[in-house]
Amino acid sequence: METARSLSLKSVTKSYLPGQNAVEAIDLDVAPGEFISFLGPSGSGKTTTLMMIAGFARPTRGEISIAGRQIDAVEPYDRNIGMVFQNYALFPHMNAAQNVGFPLRMRGVAKVPAQAKVKAALAMVGLAEYAGRAPAELSGGQQQRVALARALVFQPDLVLLDEPLGALDKTLREQMQMELKRIHRELGVTMVYVTHDQTEAMAMSDRIAVFNRGRIEQIGTPSEVYFTPKTRFVASFVGDSNLLSGKTREGGLVDVAGVGPIATSAGHVPPGKDVSILVRPETIRISSERAELSPWRNSITVEEIVNYGDSVLVLGRKAGQELRVRVPSMEMPDLRRGDECGIEWAPTRIHVIEH
Structure with missing residues (x-):
């Protein structure tokens, strides 16, 4: 994917109360086209970090850059980032094609090329024949595919996924893991994936950043964090x-x-x-x-x-x-x-x- 971009976080800190940091001095460099997972227990800072990358939360200190462009003060809608949430966040009054096409309409893409992009995005996630169905007429897995197509249709620089498979049953979750890997492999887009499921992170990631108490305790390949953890926490949490x-x-x-x-x-x-x-x-x-x-x-x-x-x-x-x-x-x-x-x-x- 031509739009694959690098991501850099330098000393990123988020404080909600004086002296209490939800995220503390995060340093991270993500290569263009990399699939990296933020793994950790609830309250470890992984989702807060993702929200700062998306622009829904502002860092108290530090810098966030995409392809060398600092985006700390950039509004979320100007960051060219695709987002997939756990609850799908589809518009119930729109059908699948309209949901996928919404980002294009907001960007002023003309009707004919927008229709072609929507059709290609739905085909990519295996839902070409479901374009006219409302979200209520789709299964949970199908809704998640629509949300993924919507996040990819405008060729974002970066795709953020916040525990997107958490609401699915085990079999469907494993199927979607393989689908996400296939799509990532075909498009080459940079993806940041938040999860508390260690098996999910191990199965899908190029690298894993293990979060604990607002800090990253280790960044490494799945094999590195599993076989050679740097701390007792990583050793006990992963596997x-x-x-x-x-x-x-x-x-x-x-x-x-x-x-x-x-x-x-x-x-x-x-x-x-x-x-x-x-x-x-x-x-x-x-x-x-x-x-x-x-x-x-x-x-x-x-x-x-x-x-x-x-x-x-x-x-x-x-x-x-x-x-x-x-x-x-x-x-x-x-x-x-x-x-x-x-x-x-x-x-x-x-x-x-x-x-």
């Missing part, structure tokens, strides 16, 4: 995790109270440092036999078994420390509550977070 506190020893070993020494790939961390180690549940192997204790083997007492169909989550305990192990259903040994079973891991799969 299922075992987070253990310990102290480093020589050779990459980490002493964990009650569990013993655990072999990690943290040979670069000096001995005597307080650290957290992240062990993803799916990286642990399990057997019905009790393991011989070593830095890469241990044992747990099974407290609960949760079957998810394709996988099984085993909740176990070792000396007061809860450990979560996820295995494919086909590889699950015959275990019951109260059994003691062996576990093992590869040191290279254990990530160390320095405090």
Whole structure:
């Protein structure tokens, strides 16, 4: 898409009350054509940041630029930004084509070229035959497609999406995720996507900005924020995790109270440092036999078994420390509550977070 533009935020801060910042000193550079997700819990500042980019909220401090043009004081309707909301925000008295064509009418586009653009936009989202239907005659997924077509029809510099799939059921949400990825791939438009759903962010994004308490704790690819989180918050919020506190020893070993020494790939961390180690549940192997204790083997007492169909989550305990192990259903040994079973891991799969 020729109109793909870069986005830059420099020290962007938003205060609603003195001394209380909803967003604090956000620095972010988004490349032209990138799909970036703002991920975080409610109240973390992700939606406030999106609203400042859109122009519906003004930064208290800092600068926001699109393609090098500072837009802090520019009105929302002059920013050439497409917006998709969770509640769709369609006009109930207009049919699908009229809703999609509304931004063109506001921009004074002539009737004939506007009709062609509307037709192309509806075809792009697979709704060409629904042009004459009112929003009330469309399903939730179809309404969301109309809202997306409306956000794209005028070739915006940037598209902002504020939890647009939150109201859809799981199956439809997954279908729309793939549709959004397809449209992004075909158009190449820069997209900023807000969500609290980590799976959604992982599935769709080129990069993820993880928000917490008004700050970005980490920006990285889905693999980076999942396998090499920089903080305990990122490690606990993105994906299922075992987070253990310990102290480093020589050779990459980490002493964990009650569990013993655990072999990690943290040979670069000096001995005597307080650290957290992240062990993803799916990286642990399990057997019905009790393991011989070593830095890469241990044992747990099974407290609960949760079957998810394709996988099984085993909740176990070792000396007061809860450990979560996820295995494919086909590889699950015959275990019951109260059994003691062996576990093992590869040191290279254990990530160390320095405090």
